[in-house]
Amino acid sequence: MIPVLLIIIPLLAGVITFFFRNDKIVRSWGLLTSLVILALSVYGVSLSGDSSLLTAKADWLQSLGSSFFVRIDGVGKILTLLTAVSFPIIFTGTWNSQYKKPNSFYALMLLGQAGLMGVFVAADALLFYFFWELALIPMYFIASIWGGEKRIRVTFKFFIYTFIGSVLMLVGILILQSKTGNHSFSIQAFNSLQLTNKEQSWLFWLFFVAFAVKMPIFPFHTWQPDTYEQSPSAATMVMSGIMVKMGLLGVIRWVMPIMPGAFHSWGDVAMSMSVIGIVYASLIAIRQDDLKRLIAFSSIAHIGLMNMALFAENLSGVQGVMLQMFNHGINIIGLWIIVEIIERKTGSRRMSELGGLAQKAPSMAIFFVVIALANIALPLTNAFPGEFLMFNSLLTARTTQLYAILFTVFAGLGIILGAVYTLNMIRKTFYGETNAVTAVVSDLSINEKIALSVIVGLIIVIGIYPQFILDITNNFSETLANKRFIPQAIITK
Amino acid sequence: MPVNYYIFLSLALFSIGIVGVLTRRNAIIIFMCIELMLNAVNLLLVAFSKMHHLKALAADAATTAGSDGQLFVFFIMVVAAAEVSVGLAIIVMMYRNVHSVDVNFLNRLKH
């Protein structure tokens, strides 16, 4: 029941929002809805894995072999929780942003949330595909209506990019469906398929390209910095905080268990792509002057590491990714909130024009420094346990030992380079003397403080006691690692 | 009479129709050529219908096999008549507007 509600509530609330006229009411309504969803999601997460409330099935397109089958499993829990936590934070943090036609904006945001929830809970491939597109479309409209100057060109590219990926995935889904005995789209049917190595390879790439574009992994990433830069901040937060997790979820749920053979044999390639991406994106981030683009490239590096940890094929990696998916979402939303505030107050995102904000806005500086430190995985912030587990998985990755060491070392360069660009960002933005651009800045307003306090609170709490997040996904990950990965014994043979 | 003759006749009629459609620019003549093609098909349908019927008769005197072909012919004639009425109306309107029934004059459709 809960997964259905998680989809239906934002969907209905979103449609209703179109009819509101008053700006205040629209904002309150959006926040209220997102809080209701948060409560529901927390309740869902607190339930044990086999609770009947976490599953729902209804007839839908039966003749095609598809049904409305939704289920919250371990990874579903963590991602629905992330989605549910993010939206109130986003709505609170951007409360002061002005939009023309706020009702349409908020309506589309809520529709986007419905789509995202659907993606995370869908246990039927066709339904998954349906929500995959549903999540994309509201974001496309938001970016292309409320975006920056180059929005049309950029969002068009974004749309084409992700759409090509989606179409390849659809082909993959249809092929898989034709292979099942009773022509079913359900995930159980897919999981029990016995595919030959050649089939797995083809299918792997059909799916993986779609997910790699979404994450994005080098070299499929060029839509991302442009889109993040041009989109309104609220949409950027959704895209970078939550939507990129769709790609990781896709790998976890639709690639790993269904094509374990190809997942293993193409692991080296995928990991190489990711590790190149990490170093590449970090080096580019060092040279960025635009705050949004810098964070965008930093995100590419982080996601690359998560993807690597998945392909390391061990429990530590999977659990690390589970934890880190949540953390990355929270942290990057925090960064965007502050960047948005800076841009709104100074009219600039260029670090070369900023400086000295710590004098004018000390609270903002503190929040930003904490979140930025979480971004570089300092211990006792949330990202440390996640990155620790992921790096740990790399060294024991199921590949040759030399590769494992190389992957670990080069991915580790990301840690150093991450410190370089993050600290430079802090220094150029917040430290130093004020100038004409930054002299007028005032400190945070109460709603921004609330949103950022929640984020910082989560950062510290998870940083000190990450186990409560790890416990949510523990059973899921263990099952995945024990049942679905190719046994080590076969590999070493 | 063997059915071959009918086939060749309708083939000839159909080809004349095609060539007419392709080469002529006068809308009315194109129209007529289309009618010619339709009628070539009709002829073929009737011929085959008759052939099948005759074959079936040998086995069963009360059979109606093959008559469905002739039914189709009626459908086609009805549709063709409707088409002619609409098409001619269009041509009349076209003549009123541009004082021509030359189809190439109407290539503005491509824009």
Next chain:
Amino acid sequence: MKNVLQIVYLIPLIPLIGFLINGLGRKYLSKTLIGLIGCGTVLASFILSIWVFIQVKEGNVHTAHYFNFISVGDLKIPFAFKIDQLSSLFLLIITGVGFLIHVYSTAYMHNEKTDHYGRYFSYLNLFIFSMLLLVMGANYVIMFIGWEGVGLCSYLLIGYWFKNTEYNKAANKAFIMNRIGDLAFLIAIFWIIVRVGGVNFDDVFAVAKGEVQNRRFTPADITIITMLLFIGATGKSAQIPLYTWLPDAMAGPTPVSALIHAATMVTAGIYMIARSNVLYSLSHTTMTVVAIVGLATALLAATIALKQNDIKKVLAYSTVSQLGFMFLALGSGAYVAAVFHVMTHAFFKALLFLGSGSVIHAMGGEQDIRNMGGLSKKLKTTYWTFLIGCIAIAGIPPLSGFFSKDAILISTFNLKFGIVFYVIAGLTALLTAYYMFRLLFVTFNGSFRGTEEQKHHLHESPIAMTLPLIVLAFLSVVGGLVGIPEVLKGNDLIGKFLSPVISPVKHAHDIAHSTEILLMIIISVLVLVVIGFAWARFKNYRHKEETGFGKVLENKWYVDELYEKIIVQPLHNFGGFLKNVIDTKVVDGLVNGAGRVINYGSRQLRLLQSGQVGIYVLLMIVGMVFFFVIQFFIRK
């Protein structure tokens, strides 16, 4: 509270609470209250530490397990503290010296605005917390948490005056160079996990000693792990090649330099290696590398210190050099000597830094010794304590530095070619005496060379600053008594105390007691000669420009410039190349190119759409014929 070991968590927790109160309440609390909270929390930890130390001295060691920090599959990383001889000794140093420096800071930073004053003390408390975590952690991960935590506090405090861009750059440099070392440390931890399946010190050392079935380290593993840990230590403890951040770190307030960049944080690397002595003793290769790097750093930094004119820079390079000595000791297997030197160094180097702070305070922020001179008349307490510090670091008996430095020098005979190490180390010790007394004489003797305004302003510092100086001076004098070696009819208390944690050194080339005593005497005499030489040259110092080799030393062998040229610039350029060429032209170019091809193709195909009805029909027929042909001729 029957046993203090049950409440050891309070030791780091109290400074953490102080951090929270001062950090959150910095706008609402008064300076007095902030100072009280800042010092009080550390004092509380210090008292607890003494208590703990007494317990440990009676032989009660304790591992306190609180909760599982990370638990995934078989990998369990507990949040646990280990209280034993080594950590309790470090607890004393950290909280004791830390407390004195907190007290000193209340006066030194008194001109800051209240909220910045609160910020300063909250950082300082956070540092104490992290440092305590580092030494109390019962496994490598908790140690790493403290390790990065102190790095963070160092970053925050170096950049404390955040309006100054140069200071911020120094802060970034410190953090980033530390991160390079941290990465090696992390990889070492992962390597340990692969072999041991856990990170607890006890488990790791048990495997290393071969006490666990089915799990063991190969010699290659040991060498790799110890080398990686050592690289980590070179970052934190400012050794070649990662030492250049420490002199720049002098941008922070002087008490910070004393606490973090002299007494405590930079010795974390020594603590880590001493803690892992079981592993290190198994790898001869690593030990040799550690000794060589330590010696090279000691010598290099000492040569640079000869020609520096910034009072804090001299002390900074002196710190690097002394840390090099400690690594030399570690590399020679004399872990106790290294820890002993950490302790005595904490006393006299903190004293010297705080003394320099007192000078800077009196001079109104001036740090260049060329503009000082003759200060001994106005700053009597500072002068006398500074003098004690100089004597201690120079290694004149019976002050503390003598015993610890001598222990290190003697230990070099454990190494192959020990005599070479001994001679170079002895030479470095002489250089140390020379540059320290140069600093002393140039600063305090001769005539005053500053401006009239500064001269007028000169004054002795308030009691809150001189009291820590006196206490530290006292400790510098007597601190060595705990480690009087047996050759001098001493008890070697520290060695005995640490013996449960640190297995005693096996002397490979043991030298005769008479030789040892002879060497001590020779070195001491030479030091006195060098001091006399320094007195002759610098008692009436006049500044003149450096030329030739002196200029190379003044410019620190141009190492910073070299790093800039061969590492920073190429990376920067490469990043620019990736950003401007590869990403926009190649990768995005391919994507846009694909789009352009499609665009071009469709524009060409559009020409077929001529609007000529005839062509449409023709195409239709061609298509029909095409499929007809396929259907009837090809598929059969």
